[in-house]
Amino acid sequence: MGQGAVVVTTARAHGPAQSWVSRVFSTDHKTIGKQYLALGVFWAVVGGLLAGAMRWQLAWPDGRVPGLGEIGPDTYNMLVTMHGTIMVFFVAMPILLGAFGNFLIPLMIGARDMAFPRLNMLSVWTFALASLVLLASFFVPGGAASAGWTAYPPLSARPDYSGVEWGLNLWILALALEFASFLMGGVNYLTTAMALRAPGMTFFRLPMLVWQQLTAATLFLLSVGPLIAGAVMLLLDRTLGTGFYAPELGGDPLLWQHLFWFFGHPEVYVIFLPALGIVLEILPVFSRKPLFAYRWIVWATVTAGALSFVVWAHHMFQSGMDPRLAMPFSVTTILISVPFAFIVFCMIATLWGGALRFDPPMLWALGFLTMFIVGGLTGIFNGSAPADIYLRNTYFVVAHFHYTLFSAVVFGGFAGLYFWFPKMFGRLLPARLGTLHFWLTLVAFNVTFFPMHHLGLAGMVRRIANPLQYDLLVPYQWVNVVATLGALGLLGAQVAFVAAVVQALITGRRAPANPWEANTLEWAAPSPPLHLNWGARVPIVHRGPYEYSRPDQPTDWLPQHAAAAPAGR
Amino acid sequence: MALASEVHALAGEPEVLPGLRAGKVAVWWFLASETMVFGGLIASALVVRLGGEGWHEASAHLGVTLAAVNTLILLTSSLTVVQAFAAAARGDRASTSLSLALTVAGGLAFLALKAVEYTTEVRAGYTPASGIFWSFYYAMTGLHALHVAAGVVVNAVLLVAGRLRTPQRVELAGLYWHFVDVVWIFLFPLLYLS
Numbered sequence: 127m128g129q130g131a132v133v134v135t136t137a138r139a140h141g142p143a144q145s146w147v148s149r150v151f152s153t154d155h156k157t158i159g160k161q162y163l164a165l166g167v168f169w170a171v172v173g174g175l176l177a178g179a180m181r182w183q184l185a186w187p188d189g190r191v192p193g194l195g196e197i198g199p200d201t202y203n204m205l206v207t208m209h210g211t212i213m214v215f216f217v218a219m220p221i222l223l224g225a226f227g228n229f230l231i232p233l234m235i236g237a238r239d240m241a242f243p244r245l246n247m248l249s250v251w252t253f254a255l256a257s258l259v260l261l262a263s264f265f266v267p268g269g270a271a272s273a274g275w276t277a278y279p280p281l282s283a284r285p286d287y288s289g290v291e292w293g294l295n296l297w298i299l300a301l302a303l304e305f306a307s308f309l310m311g312g313v314n315y316l317t318t319a320m321a322l323r324a325p326g327m328t329f330f331r332l333p334m335l336v337w338q339q340l341t342a343a344t345l346f347l348l349s350v351g352p353l354i355a356g357a358v359m360l361l362l363d364r365t366l367g368t369g370f371y372a373p374e375l376g377g378d379p380l381l382w383q384h385l386f387w388f389f390g391h392p393e394v395y396v397i398f399l400p401a402l403g404i405v406l407e408i409l410p411v412f413s414r415k416p417l418f419a420y421r422w423i424v425w426a427t428v429t430a431g432a433l434s435f436v437v438w439a440h441h442m443f444q445s446g447m448d449p450r451l452a453m454p455f456s457v458t459t460i461l462i463s464v465p466f467a468f469i470v471f472c473m474i475a476t477l478w479g480g481a482l483r484f485d486p487p488m489l490w491a492l493g494f495l496t497m498f499i500v501g502g503l504t505g506i507f508n509g510s511a512p513a514d515i516y517l518r519n520t521y522f523v524v525a526h527f528h529y530t531l532f533s534a535v536v537f538g539g540f541a542g543l544y545f546w547f548p549k550m551f552g553r554l555l556p557a558r559l560g561t562l563h564f565w566l567t568l569v570a571f572n573v574t575f576f577p578m579h580h581l582g583l584a585g586m587v588r589r590i591a592n593p594l595q596y597d598l599l600v601p602y603q604w605v606n607v608v609a610t611l612g613a614l615g616l617l618g619a620q621v622a623f624v625a626a627v628v629q630a631l632i633t634g635r636r637a638p639a640n641p642w643e644a645n646t647l648e649w650a651a652p653s654p655p656l657h658l659n660w661g662a663r664v665p666i667v668h669r670g671p672y673e674y675s676r677p678d679q680p681t682d683w684l685p686q687h688a689a690a691a692p693a694g695r
Numbered sequence: 696m697a698l699a700s701e702v703h704a705l706a707g708e709p710e711v712l713p714g715l716r717a718g719k720v721a722v723w724w725f726l727a728s729e730t731m732v733f734g735g736l737i738a739s740a741l742v743v744r745l746g747g748e749g750w751h752e753a754s755a756h757l758g759v760t761l762a763a764v765n766t767l768i769l770l771t772s773s774l775t776v777v778q779a780f781a782a783a784a785r786g787d788r789a790s791t792s793l794s795l796a797l798t799v800a801g802g803l804a805f806l807a808l809k810a811v812e813y814t815t816e817v818r819a820g821y822t823p824a825s826g827i828f829w830s831f832y833y834a835m836t837g838l839h840a841l842h843v844a845a846g847v848v849v850n851a852v853l854l855v856a857g858r859l860r861t862p863q864r865v866e867l868a869g870l871y872w873h874f875v876d877v878v879w880i881f882l883f884p885l886l887y888l889s
Contacts, residue, residue, distance in 0.1 A: 241717040313724045321717040347724060351731025355739065359834060368823045368830035370739075376747050376827030381739055388735070 153243035154657055155228045158250045160550065162224030165250075165257055166217050173212035178617050180205045181574075185603075185610035187592040200289065202591035203272035208264075210275025211297065214397065215304050216260065218535045220253060222400040223308065223346075226542050227315055227339045229550060233648035234333045236324025236665050236687075238658040241317040249310035256303035263296035271297035274589070276386055279371035279379045283363040298361050305350050312343035324647070326667030330421060331686065333646045333671045337424050338403025341431045342396045349392035349435065356385030383445055387438035395434045397531060399427065401538025402469065405491040408545050409473055411644045412488035413480025414682050416672040418472045426465035426472075433462040443511045444518050452511035459509035463502060470499060481675075481682075485642070486560030490541035493568050494533050501529030504579070522582025528575045536567070540623070547630070548637030552654045556634065559626035566619035573612030577605045643683045646671045650687050722867045726874050729842075733878050736838065740831045740885065753828035754889045756821060758812060762887045765808045766879065769843075772801025773876045776850070776869040783862040791865065795854040798872065802847035809840050832886050839882055842875045 152158065182191045183202060191197050197205070228246065232239055240246045263270045271294040273282035285291040319332070319340055359370035360382065369375025371382050410417045417423070439447060439455040473495055482488070504526040507513045517523060540563075547555050584602050586593060593599040593606060640649040648655070650665050665687035673684045679691050744750050779794035813833075823833040849868045853860050 242721065309725075309728055313721050313728075316724050317717050317721040320720050321715050347728040348731055351728055351733075352735025352738070354732050355735035355838075358838065359739070359830075362823065362830070362834060366823045368834065369827050370743075370830055370834075375824075375830070376743070376749065377830070378743055378746065381743060384742075385735060385739065 151247065153239070153247045155232050155240045155243065155246060156550070156655060156659075158246050159225045159227075159229030161250050162220040162228060162253065163550075165254060166219075166221035166225060169212050169216040169220070169257065173209055173217055174617055174620075176205050176209040176212070178613060180209065181610040181613040183591060184593060185607045187594050197591060199591045200272060201269075203274075203288075203589065204270050204290075204293075206589050207271050207274050207277075207297075211271070211301075212260070213535070214275065214393070214531075215301060216257060218397040218531070219304070219308060221539050222397055222404075222535065222542075223339065223342060224250070224253065224311065226335070226400060226404060226546070227311065227343075229546070230648060231315055231318055231336055231339060232322070233549075233651060233655060233659060234336050234646055235319055235322065235327050236647050236660070236667060237318060237322035238660060238664065240314045241322055242314050245310050246314050249307045249314070252303055252307040252310065256300045256307060259296050259303060260300035263293045263300065266292040266296065269293050276390070277360065277382075278386075279360065279363065279382050282382075283360060283371045283379070285364060295361065295364060298357050298364075302354070302357060305354060308346055309350065312347045315339055315343045316347075324664045324667055327647075327686075328667075330424070331667055331670045333403075334406035334417060334420070334423065335400070335403035337427060338399040338406070341427050342399040345392040345399075345431050345434060346396045349389045349396075352385045353389035356382055380442075380445060380447055383442050383447075384438070387441045388435075390441065391438045392431075392434045394531065395431060398534045399431075401494065401534035401542075402427075404538050404542040404545070405473070405494045406469075407646065408487050408491040408541055409476045410672045410674055411545075411642050412483045412485060412491070413477050414483070414674045415476055415480040416670075416674055418475035418478075420670065420672065423469055423472050426468045430462055430465040433458060433465070437462055440509055440511075440514070443514050456509060456511045460506060463506060463509070466502060470495065470502070485544075486555065486557055486564060487541050487545035487642070489561060489564040490537050490544060493564060494537035494541060497529055497533035497537060497568075497571070501526055501531075501533060504529065517582065519587050520582035521578040521586045521588065524588055525575050525578035525582060528578075532571065532575070536571070540564070540567075545642070546648075547627075548641050549648055549651075549653050549655070551631065552637050553630040553634035554637050554641060555626050555630045559622055559629065563619060563622035563626060566622060567616065570612050570615035570619050574609050574616055575612070577609045577612075581605050581609070640685075643681075645673060645683055645685045647686055650685060716863065718863060718867050719870075722870050726870065729874060733835075733838070733881070736831075736835050737881060737885065740835065743827060743831070744889075747827060749826065750828050750889055753821075753826060753832075754886060756816070756819065757832070757887050758815065759887050761808055761812055762883060765805050765812075766883050768801050768808070769805050769876055769879055772798045772805075773873055775801065776865075776872045780862065780865045780869050783860065783865040788857070791860070792854060795850055795865070799847055799850045799854060802843050802850065802872075805843055806840060806847070809836065809843075835882055835886065839875070839878055842878070846872050846875050 149157070179191050179194055179197070180202065183197045183205075194201070228240070228250075231237075268289060268291045270290070271277070271282075271288075272290050273288045273294060277294070277297070281287050282294060285294070288294065319336055323332075359368065362368040363370050363372065363377075369377040371377050371379045373379065406417060406423065437455060437459045439451050440459040443452050443455075504522070508517055508523060508526055544555055544560055547553070581599075581602055584599070584605075586596075586599050586602065586606075590596070594603060637653040639652050641653075642649070647665055647667070651659050667686045668689065669684065669686055671686055675682045676684055684690060775794045775797040779791050779798060782788075782790035782794055821829050823830055846868070849871065853865060853868055
């Protein structure tokens with residue numbers, strides 16, 4: 127019965143009658159993953175250009191920004207707000223969760239598609255609608271939202287405070303649609319992984335990326351609710367005149383901060399964990415060694431995920447909340463660095479003594495690892511309340527944030543793209559351009575963000591449009607110029623990636639099914655995989671995902687679905 | 696659903712966790728996220744209330760009798776949705792239809808009475824902008840009413856579209872309907888009896 131169904135379906139999906147409509151409105155998880163990728167890349171360009179404009183303004187505040195003219199504080203506020211919103215919600219989430227999660231989860235667990243393919247399609251189109259709404263918000267009278275990506279009331283709660291009426295309403299609407307999209311996605315990921323694993327694919331044989339995606343999806347599902355409630359309240363405050371965040375009506379502006387960060391802190395792990403999963407997949411393949419302490423990494427991930435629900439007030443040490451809360455939240459915050467430090471040590475232990483291969487995916491993965499360590503170390507300063515009182519709201523925090531999340535989204539994201547590009551598009555990316563792209567990005571990234579630690583300690587706070595207005599910052603203006611040159615280099619370095627992709631798609635070599643000699647199931651499917659992924663039968667899983675360099679095997683890799691060579695060869 | 700069942704049928708092999716149906720897993724995850732939405736609202740209301748005043752006085756303007764009747768109606772509809780599932784499971788189509796119809800009627804009656812309440816309150820001058828209690832009252836009951844309306848639609852679809860009606864779907868719709876009831880059980884004392 128199963129056999130007959132396979133023949134019928136594959137014939138339908140790959141017959142000559144397939145129109146562009148069925149390609150665009152596809153329920154195939156691989157197409158949906160690529161659609162998320164395309165939307166995420168589009169927004170990455172927008173968000174990157176916004177950041178470029180901000181950096182230009184900060185380096186040469188009295189001049190004109192190319193393409194935008196003179197930027198006043200209001201426009202600058204808009205740039206900050208939209209850069210943060212776009213990068214977190216419209217770049218990091220669609221690429222790291224939407225694209226990699228959709229493309230890889232069914233392939234890695236040996237399923238034919240997501241548990242609910244049509245819900246999956248609804249999810250990506252809801253995200254497309256959210257993108258459209260956010261894009262429209264740039265063009266409404268009053269401009270786009272400018273109350274910060276955290277949208278703190280009272281600034282955000284009354285249109286006349288920020289001067290933005292529709293921009294911020296559309297911002298809330300876009301986020302609501304985006305949340306709906308990822309709620310559908312998260313339910314789908316969790317259900318798929320629980321119900322549709324291939325025979326033999328036990329939970330502890332799941333590739334680490336799946337574990338990270340599932341933890342991220344769980345964190346998202348369980349943390350976004352209060353913010354949805356909070357966003358509804360914010361919208362009602364703005365439109366109906368309710369008083370949730372208005373002290374004069376008995377409300378409390380701090381309520382928003384609690385609701386926002388109850389979601390906001392798990393959210394950074396929602397972004398970070400899938401990137402971590404990508405890197406955890408890549409390190410064993412290019413070290414030709416098993417992942418060190420697989421089960422303990424799983425437990426560490428789950429522990430970190432649970433702890434992420436009780437750290438949120440470290441964003442609010444100086445908000446005016448009860449100061450007695452600072453101590454417990456400092457403790458939980460520093461505690462959460464323990465599981466992550468553990469995972470970092472496991473990554474290093476995986477590399478230790480391995481036969482390292484420095485292909486582009488590995489370079490990006492190592493870039494992630496090293497840059498994240500820097501970000502992790504500065505996190506300890508920010509997490510302890512006494513230090514944070516001085517560092518709060520300065521560029522030190524900006525530097526910390528970008529060393530953690532830029533490393534996750536850009537280094538982790540590119541690691542994944544270079545690794546799975548052959549599987550997604552059936553072509554090999556040129557390694558030399560990839561290597562060039564990596565080194566240019568790594569250097570430019572550090573030139574951009576490392577000086578920000580210094581600026582922050584010197585007292586430069588965030589969200590100021592003109593540092594030269596502050597006497598104490600004038601001697602440090604050259605640092606701002608250096609950071610801006612780094613940022614421009616960072617934007618320029620991405621040309622190498624565009625060149626690599628163009629070259630791969632036009633003249634690139636066709637990718638074999640398993641170009642990296644990796645073990646996980648997605649490499650058992652052809653590149654790119656066909657509709658419904660597997661031929662007549664789903665693969666049967668015999669072992670865990672990281673059995674590299676087994677002494678009893680003729681090759682140094684042993685795929686999860688392959689029969690082992692007889693012992694005593 | 697053709698496609699979804701295709702994906703499942705194609706997997707073909709024995710389930711890893713026996714008896715685990717994708718639909719049920721998904722509904723439970725969905726309800727978990729919904730719990731956090733209402734949980735966030737309820738926690739916010741509690742925190743603001745503990746730090747504020749005037750809640751008791753404002754709450755006294757609500758009509759408890761009408762809301763109590765409404766509570767009774769909603770809880771009874773939870774009973775009928777269970778009966779619908781039981782009837783669907785034994786293949787009794789007529790009885791399933793009747794129970795589903797009663798559930799839909801219960802939901803509609805709840806919404807109608809809620810509309811009467813809103814009208815009364817707005818006429819008496821209590822709008823969402825009348826103070827923090829009223830802000831929470833309208834936001835919480837309004838969001839809940841939207842969920843009731845969604846449940847009415849789901850149950851009505853199962854009632855009308857006999858082709859779609861499987862025991863499993865009736866069960867899943869029932870799970871959601873129970874959730875809507877449970878939320879009301881929290882909202883009723885929190886808003887009306889405070």
